[in-house]
Every structure is written in structure tokens, then in C-alpha cells.
Amino acid sequence: MSAAFELSKVSVIRPGKVVLDHVSWTVKEGQRWVVLGPNGAGKTTLMHIISATTHPSSGKVRILGSKLGSVDIFELRTRIGHTSTAVADRIPATESVRNSIMSASYAVLGRWQEQYDDIDRDRATQMMGELGITALAERTFGTLSEGERKRVLIARALMTDPELLLLDEPAAGLDLGAREDLMSSLEVLSHSPDAPVLVMVSHHVEEIPVGFTHVLLLRDGKVVSQGPLESTLTGESLSATFGSRITLTRDGGRYTARRAAHGHRADNTREAR
Template sequence: MSSAFELTRVSVVRPGKILLSNITWSVEVGERWIVLGPNGAGKSTLMQVVGATMFPSSGTADVLGHRLGEVDVFDLRTRIGHTGTAIAERIPPHETVRDAVMSAAYAVLGRWQERYEDIDGTRADQIMGELGITTLADRTFGTLSEGERKRTLIARALMTDPEMLLLDEPGAGLDLGAREDLLASLEVLSEADGAPVLVMVSHHVEEIPRGFTHVLMLREGQVVAQGPLSETLTAKTLGRTFGMRLDLTVDDGRYGARRAAYGHRAG
């Protein structure tokens, strides 16, 4: 299997609203994608299709070698890691970070009566170490800062060794320091041997970690541009995506953007 997923002319339509329109997108094993777009662009809907939690209204979606509509999605979903606010809201505040990570092995939120093996604890400790949160292991989830929670959720999503990891706006709500800690963790993850395919949703080019390879840009449910990051992310495509003229800078693999000065034409 060379393709992690392949969407062909996918549309998602709800009464009175087209959420996605005619999306064709293929992601190969080993790639790291950033999905950029303003609010309402369809980014979260797209992640639900890729994550096998929403079926397209039309078109085909092949995920990890299986076509949606022809496969048991409950089995398929165990091969995909997710992070997002919905998961964070369901973790008991009294749960320790180590337990919050380890309980993913049994697909539960909150320790109950499940029995864990030594290999589960070893795996949880390894992941927390790689993400730089070992010191949080005995802290309770309810005492964590927003940035610490985000990294804990990523560790939990990695616990089952997924083939694909979907990160839905992991930088949302973080201050500068917490964002930089998160990006450092993602950069380490993106370069690790055997790392899953990474797809990260964001509104901001400043949140693109080093090591990411490709970009998909959405506006009003349609693709503006897609392809290798260094070739596709330009001031022109970014401006079309967000509906304004923008200047784009790149410094040591990190991106920045701001509104172009009055009278200046973004290149």
C-alpha cells in the first residue's frame, strides 16, 4: 500500500449547504501534510471523511486500502489516530497523564477495570519521552495547561501505533511558548523512523512544523492548491485561500504571513 488515502471527486452535502465540493486528494505513505484554510473552509469535514467517521455524499474515499461503504469502519478507525477538543473533553480531570495515554490501548477514556501489561506501560513511557512530557506522567489531566493537554492527546493518539495521525488544529488556544513546545514535538515525530502519515489542520502558516512535506489549501469547500509545500505555498495561493493580499516569509524552514501593505502586490 503506497497511498494512505485517496479521495476522488468527493463532495459532502447537507441541507442547504455544500461542505465539500469535488475534492480529489491523494496522500502517500511517508508524507506529512498541512491543511490550511479559513473558518468554514471544510477542513474539519475533510478530516472526518479521511478519518472514516463521515461518508461522502458523492465520489469515492479509499482509506488505508479500503473503500468507505465497503469496509467495517469500526475496524478501520482503530488504525487511525485522532486529536481534538472532543477527546479532551471526555478525559476525566482526575486521570493521570500516564493513564490517559495508556488507556488508549483499550480504546477507553478513564481507567476502569481493564488490566494492562508491562508492554503497555513501556509503550506509554516511550511515547511520552519522545514528546517531552515524561515529567507530566503523574499529573492529573485537569491540572494541565492547554499546551500540555495537546501534547498528551498526541501521545494518546500514538499509543496504538496508528498508520495515520490526524491533528485537528492542535495549536488552537496556545500561547507562543506552548505553541513552540508543540511544534518541537511534532518536528521530532515527523522525523522519527516508522512515524505514521501525519495530516495537520491549521489556520496559520506559523504553525507548520519543520519536516512537513505537502500542503492542501481549502476555501469554501474547494481546493485552492495542493502539492509539495515548498512549491505550492506562495503568497499568491495563500492570498487566494484567505481572500486577501498577503506577504509570505520563510526563515529556517518556518513560515510567516501578514497582510500586504496598501498598494503592494503580493508576489
């Protein structure tokens, strides 16, 4: 199993702050990773490096077989799908959902004078079907709910058949129903044999879709723990990552985290049992 990307002792230093501190991380083909950590942990900076939009201050990075710093990054970026609020903000509100997805073929965010083939239209239709948004095809992007937008962004990121798909907090800002709709779509994607390598950033274990295989835990730019999801994601590792005593439960493949009871509250909990 070859590596989709490899980071070796990667650091990112900004004036007055070490954003990433000697991070080593290897993600292999067929794996689905979630990156967890509090605000300021370095998650977004890590995603920028993997998407070939930021270079580290030190360390070595190989993405899809190419060494960052000695490769045409514009060609490399075409092999990486990336969803974020920054992309959503740049899609014209008057653009149709179909065109918002299909225009990824030309790496543009609003249809202009591009000429699309049947293969482009068929691919866009396929992606809408897989994400459950076929009924939205002729709706304009500006009329969509937040949950609908998130699924359109994922369909757009998959349009070019990337080898690596990066999901930056895809469930942020969604209500419960929209989050569960998105989780269902990501669960289907994670089980697809044709899906690219998946890496998703989140703050919440409740947002980890069934089918994800590995986890990386970050705090203050450093790796707290990493490895297979079932053995690495524990109450102890979450407590170390978020700086608070946390209990973790799992039901039907989905996780729930809660602050551990202590003091008088813990005594009352024991009595209730």
C-alpha cells in the same frame, strides 16, 4: 510508495450548503501534510471523512487500502490516530496522564477495569518520552496547561501505533511558548522514520512544523491548490485561499504570513526602504 488514503471527487452536501465540493486528494506513505484554509472552508469535515467518522454524499474514498462504505469502520478506526478538543473534553479531569495515554489501548477515555500488560506500560512511557512529558506522568489531566494537554493527546493518539495520525488544529489556543514547545515535538515526530503518515489542520502558516512536506489549501469546500510545500505554499496561493493580499516569508524552515501593504501604507513602506 503506496497511498495512505485517496479521495476522488468527494462532495459533502448539507441542507442549504455544499461543505465539500468535488475534492480529489491522495496522500502517500511517508508524507506529512498540512491543510490550510479559513473558517468554513470544510477542513473539519474533510478530517471526519479521513478518520472514517463521516461518509461523503458522493465520490469515492479509500483509507489504508479499504474502500469507505464496504469495510468494517470500527476496525479501520483502530488504525487511525486522531487528536481534537472533543477527545480532550471527554478525558476525566482526575485521570493521570499515564492512564490517559495508556487507556487508548482499549479505546476508552478513563481507566476502569481494563488489564494492562507490561508492553502497554512500556509503550506509554516511550510516548511520554518522545513528546517530552515524562515528568507529567502522575499529574492529573485536569491540572495540565493547554499546551501540556495537546502533547498528552498526541501521545495518546500514538499509543496504538497508528498508520495515520490526524491532528486537528493542535496549536489552537496556545500561547507563544506552549506553541513552540508543541512545534518542537511535532518536528521531532515529522522526522522520525517510524512515524505514521501525518495530516495536520491549521489556520496559520506559523504553525507548520519543520519537516512537513505537502500542503492542501481549501476555500469554500474547494481545493485551491495542493502539492509539495515549498512550491505550492506561496503568497499568491494563500491570497486566493484567504481572500486577502498576503505576503509569505520563510526563515529556517518556518513560515510567516502578513497582509500585503497597499495604498498610503505601501507608499510609506517604500519610502522607509
